[in-house]
Amino acid sequence: MSNVFIVFQDNDDSRPIIEAILADNAQAQATYPTGLVKIDAPGSLVVRRETIEELIGRPFDLQQIHVNLVTISGHIDEDDDQLSLKWNN
Amino acid sequence: MDTPVLKKKLGLKERYAAMTRGLHWDTTYQPMDKVFPYDKYEGIKIHDWDKWEDPFRLTMDAYWKYQGEKEKKLYAVIDAFAQNNGQLGVTDARYINALKVFLTGVTPLEYNAHRLFAHVGRQFTGTGARVACQMQSIDELRHYQTETHALSHYNKYFNGMHSPKHMNDRVWYLSVPKSYFEDACTSGPFEFLTAVSFSFEYLLTNLLFVPFMSGAAHNGDMSTVTFGFSAQSDESRHMTLGIECLKFMLEQDPDNVPIVQGWIDKWFWRGYRLLSIVAMMQDYMLPKRVMSWREGWEMYIEQNGESLFRDLARYGIRKPKGWVQACEGKNHISHQTYAVFYSYGAAAAFHTWVPEEEEMAWLSEKYPETFEKYYLPRWNYWREQAKNGNRFYQKTLPMLCQTCQIPMIFTEPGDATKIAYRESDYQGDKYHFCSDHCKEIFDNEPEKYVQAWLPVHQIYQGNCFKPGVDPTKEGFDPLLAVFDYYNFKVGRDNLDFEGSEDQKNFAAWRGDSVQGAKK
Amino acid sequence: MSVVALKPYAFPAKDVRENFPAPLLFIGWEDHLMFGTPVALPLPPDTPFGALGTAVLPGTYGYHPDFAKIDWTKVEWFKSGKPWKPDPAKSLADNGLKHKDVIRFRTPGLSGINGSCN
Structure with a gap:
């Protein structure tokens, strides 16, 4: 199965997002190239608003992730509650 | 008495629909085809523009909000960098030469992309596509400005960064990126999106903005990392536009498939060739290395590209024709490109140098099948000759x-x-x-x-001298006249790093000996 | 195939012979990748072919230690990749060379630094 990935700047804004992704996606793996956090996961990956909100203790608009997003792969779908990435193979 | 009706806030999907649908109207005074002359002639058949959807569902209001945040973050860093003499914190003044290549070769492309997305956005009849192109057009202008602004700080201290736009329009090696964009902009709008949004942004741009910017971080260049990642945060949206546009064309009509396949074949190869210069920056111009070109290629192109094209197979799309050759090239192109710049080091507005001993060892380790066998012998010879005052400069074009x-x-x-x-x-x-x-x-x-x-042919045709230059005058030196036309400051912008003003200045500012400054 | 366009598409070629003071000749030296690219030279058509080795190419290739060792009578020539026997006494034009032709030469026994093709 193909991996999808999502990469963020490695900073404080990204930390709860990374934590949420790792909590919600059991097979996701994070690596840390200089300045970055790259998360790879087989087939698909989901970023959930609720998980991030639980971690930060306040409302979070998912589109906020655009500020620190560096790159992604796979097909994307975003609504108010989650951003998902997946390959259809 | 009326009770006030509480209006529920629209969800993201509804908001996107409200902000990108129904904004378009069909013309009545003039035929649509006359007002939108370009969105059919390429042969791409669109039956329902409403099927076009930005999967991020970014609307203009949210766009301004998040772009504003990005700018504030970026400028805070740029200011801090300038105020703290950040230019002295980079690993080595050789590194600055990668920025010179970036500023003259890449930054002007951002400006061209800005113009072209504005143009393409005007030409489509679908509103979703128009909004996406409008955002990208503004993004690209932002990239052009922020890159220019961030790098202008280096221009105060280092040579070769004084005329990026002028050089981009004239200098021989810069015709490579320039002509790529001009080729794209003289295509129709659908080909343009396949060229720039899909082949360049989606398939290839990770190699420029991800490992290279990591490299900038590794080399202490806070300012470049920050504009790089700030630009790249827009890039994920651009990549998405690329893949969505591609899927949209493929889903709209089966007749579109062979046309799109032809464009993918063409633009993958054009983009791959264009990235040769990034390969060279990655392997030779970062004094502290993070990842070889080959490793980046394997991670971002081979693995990711395999997944992508497996996915696109259901539309009848196969990998681009040049795929196998491009993958073979991962072992060669950085070496071939840097060697030719070293040879023509008198005719470039940045410095080149012989890699140091431990850098060659790194190249041997990263390229075990190719570096020692094909490339090391010329470096050993060139190094020996340079030591004896016989540095190689190829003078024939x-x-x-x-x-x-x-x-x-x-x-x-x-x-x-x-x-x-x-x-x-x-x-x-x-x-x-x-x-x-x-x-x-x-x-x-x-x-x-x-x-x-073609720059070489233009030089031989006599078209690359400043107005009023008389080539028949006694003592006329055609090469110097060409450099003058390029705005090169001969002896400062060009030639080897060893002995350059940049090298001496950087060492003096840091209080190092010249030898020490190189470490 | 040709360009897909809205209107008739016809523009002059940039590099026709008339635009140059002399025809262009492209030259490459096989097995010597220290010169990582072949070169382009505008050469008057009446230049004797033999002058390439004695007058034209020293400035381009003289840096290489193999260059001085070349025996020009043994050099193998190729035109557009195919073996070719030019007459050194005749001019470029009389040897059939035209604008933007590409020729290459191989120097048997000389194949770069330590035989590495560099």
């Missing part, structure tokens, strides 16, 4: 590929000891190419590529 405009540096598939030569005859003249794929691109549209402004 190179032969260029008619399509990619890169000197004919690339070798035959399967034999890295032989330069690849290909040629076509067209209307009584010969045209030459670096590869089967560049030849095929020409053969498909010869009327277009015979117009190529």
Whole structure:
């Protein structure tokens, strides 16, 4: 199965997002190239608003992730509650 | 008495629909085809523009909000960098030369992209596509400005960064990126999106903005990392536009598939060739290295590209024709490109140098099958000669590929000891190419590529001197006249890093000996 | 195939012979990748072919230690990749060379630094 990935700047804004992704996606793996956090996961990956909100203790608009997003792969779908990435193979 | 009705806030999907649908109208005074002349002639059939959807569902209001945040973050860093003399914190003044290549070769492309997305956005009849193009057009302008602004700080201290736009329009090696964009902008809007949004942004741009910017971080260049990642945060949206546009065309009509496949073949190869210069920056111009070009290629192109094309197979799309050759090239192109810049080091507005001992060891380790066998012998010879005051400068102008405009540096598939030569005859003249794929691109549209402004040929035609220059005057030096036309400050912008003003200044500012400054 | 366009598409070629003071000749030295690219030279058509080795190419290739060792009578020539026997006493034009032709030469026994094709 193909991996999808999502990469963020490695900073404080990204930390709860990374934590949420790792909590919600059991097979996701994070690596840390200089300045970055790259998360790879087989087939698909989901970023959930609720998980991030639980971690930060306040409302979070998912589109906020655009500020620190560096790159992604796979097909994307975003609504108010989650951003998902997946390959259809 | 009326009770006030509480309006529920719209969800993201509804908001996106409200902000991108129904904003368009069909013209009545003039036929639609006259007002939108470009969105049909390429042969792409669109039946329902409403099927176009931005999967991020970014609307203009949210766009301004998040872009504003990005700018504030970026400018805080740029200010801090300037106020704290950040230019002295980079690993080594050799590193600055990668920024010179970036500023003269990449930054002007951002401006061209800004113009082109504005143009393309105007030409589509679907509102979703128009909004996405409008955002990208503004993004690209932002990139052009922020890169120029961030790098202008270096221009105060280092040579070769004074005329990026002027150089981009004239200098021989900069015709490679320039002509790529001009080729794209003289295509129709759908081909343009396949070229820039899909092939360049989606398939290839990770290699420029991810490992290279990590490299900037590794080399202490806070300012470049920050503009790089700030730009790249827009890039994920651009990549998405690329893949969505592609899927949209493929889903709209089966007749679109062969047209799109032809564009993917063409633009993958054009983009791959364009990235040769990034390969060189990655392997040779970062004093502290993070990842070899080959490793980046494997991670971002081979693995990711395999997944992508497996996915697109259900539309009848296969991998681009040049895929296998491009993957073979991962072991060669950085070495071939840097070597030719070293050879023509008198004619470039940045410095080149012989890699140091431990850098060559790194290259041998990262390229075990190719570096020592094919490339190390020339470096050993050049180093020996340079030590004896006989630094190599090639003075005869190179032969260029008619399509990619890169000197004919690339070798035959399967034999890295032989330069690849290909040629076509067209209307009584010969045209030459670096590869089967560049030849095929020409053969498909010869009327277009015979117009190529090839810098070497333009120099020989006498078109690269400043106005009023008299080539018949005694003592006329054509090469110096060309450098003058380029706005090169000869002896400051060009030649080897060893002995350069940049090297001496950087050492003096840091209080190092010249030898120490290189470490 | 040809360009897909809205209107008739016809523009002059940039690099026709008339635009140059002399025809262009492209030259490459096989097995010597220290010169990582072949070169482009405008050469008057009446230049004797033999002058390439003695007058034209020293400035381009003289840096290489193999260059001085070349025996020009043994050099193998190729035109557009095919073996070719030019007459050194005749001019470029009389040897059939036209604008933007590409020729290459191989120097048997000389194949770069330590035989590495560099």
